[in-house]
Amino acid sequence: MQLIDGKSTAQAIKEEIAAEVSTLVGQGKKRPHLAAVLVGHDGGSETYVAYKIKDCEQVGFKSSLVRYEDDVTEEELLDRIAALNADSDLDGFIVQLPLPAHISEQKIIEAIDPAKDVDGFHPVNVGKTVIGLPSFVSATPYGIVELIKRYSIETSGKNCVIVGRSNIVGRPLSVLMSQKAINATVTVAHSRTKNLKEVCASADILIAALGFPEFIKEDMVKEGAVVIDVGTTRVESSETKSGFRLKGDVDFEKVAPKCSFITPVPGGVGPMTRVSLLLNTLKAAKNR
Numbered sequence: 001m002q003l004i005d006g007k008s009t010a011q012a013i014k015e016e017i018a019a020e021v022s023t024l025v026g027q028g029k030k031r032p033h034l035a036a037v038l039v040g041h042d043g044g045s046e047t048y049v050a051y052k053i054k055d056c057e058q059v060g061f062k063s064s065l066v067r068y069e070d071d072v073t074e075e076e077l078l079d080r081i082a083a084l085n086a087d088s089d090l091d092g093f094i095v096q097l098p099l100p101a102h103i104s105e106q107k108i109i110e111a112i113d114p115a116k117d118v119d120g121f122h123p124v125n126v127g128k129t130v131i132g133l134p135s136f137v138s139a140t141p142y143g144i145v146e147l148i149k150r151y152s153i154e155t156s157g158k159n160c161v162i163v164g165r166s167n168i169v170g171r172p173l174s175v176l177m178s179q180k181a182i183n184a185t186v187t188v189a190h191s192r193t194k195n196l197k198e199v200c201a202s203a204d205i206l207i208a209a210l211g212f213p214e215f216i217k218e219d220m221v222k223e224g225a226v227v228i229d230v231g232t233t234r235v236e237s238s239e240t241k242s243g244f245r246l247k248g249d250v251d252f253e254k255v256a257p258k259c260s261f262i263t264p265v266p267g268g269v270g271p272m273t274r275v276s277l278l279l280n281t282l283k284a285a286k287n288r
């Protein structure tokens with residue numbers, strides 16, 4: 001069994017990005033600039049956005065944080081998005097989700113200029129991804145594909161089962177895994193899938209993205225399978241200073257001995273998701 005080290009892979013990619021930024025700036029070009037819009041004070045969102053800003057600093061990007069309280073109106077937010085779209089210094093921006101219930105997330109996503117949509121959530125980017133055109137791919141699927149490539153994992157003709165059909169992970173990942181560069185035969189399993197255990201056990205590559213801690217047990221995994229764990233559920237823990245720890249969707253201790261490759265949680269997909277936002281921002285800067 002080989003552990004897929006997302007942390008060190010992401011670090012290596014960050015170093016590649018930092019070197020490219022130095023070259024760009026050395027050529028007199030503008031430093032890539034990412035902005036994050038954060039509404040309210042949700043603990044998880046605060047943490048994720050703080051990481052995104054820190055990641056920008058580490059690779060030499062400029063970053064901006066735009067904050068609103070929970071009572072911001074949809075109109076105010078749409079006006080700000082229009083201003084960010086028009087800001088010529090800005091290469092890309094994200095609006096951290098979830099948003100308060102009185103704001104339509106879909107309306108907000110569709111207001112973002114697809115050329116600055118480094119989250120890859122805009123329907124134009126999703127649609128381009130589906131038909132294989134250059135696009136911004138959302139960070140988690142992008143990071144998983146990059147990990148698979150960097151570990152030279154054989155994908156052509158392999159059975160890939162993805163458990164979970166979310167718009168930001170399972171669905172776009174199913175598209176990428178079936179494309180010609182990867183050539184896997186893809187099944188998307190979900191809450192209504194019959195015989196889920198057998199479907200999962202047929203996978204050469206099993207990707208768990210359902211958000212249910214330790215759902216994937218050893219009898220759902222084929223001997224020698226590649227297992228990618230997208231789950232990051234925060235569970236209470238007396239063993240950490242924060243009082244929480246992250247649990248994946250895979251029962252790691254029992255499943256790992258059966259695998260050819262497996263991602264840990266934390267330190268697997270998570271760091272790759274973070275670095276993918278930087279890759280998209282660099283691409284947005286170079287596209288301009």
Ligand code: GUN
Nearest residue numbers: 094095096097098119139
């Ligand atoms: N909330 C959870 N994940 C994400 C993400 O990747 N982007 C944004 N904008 N919000 C999120």
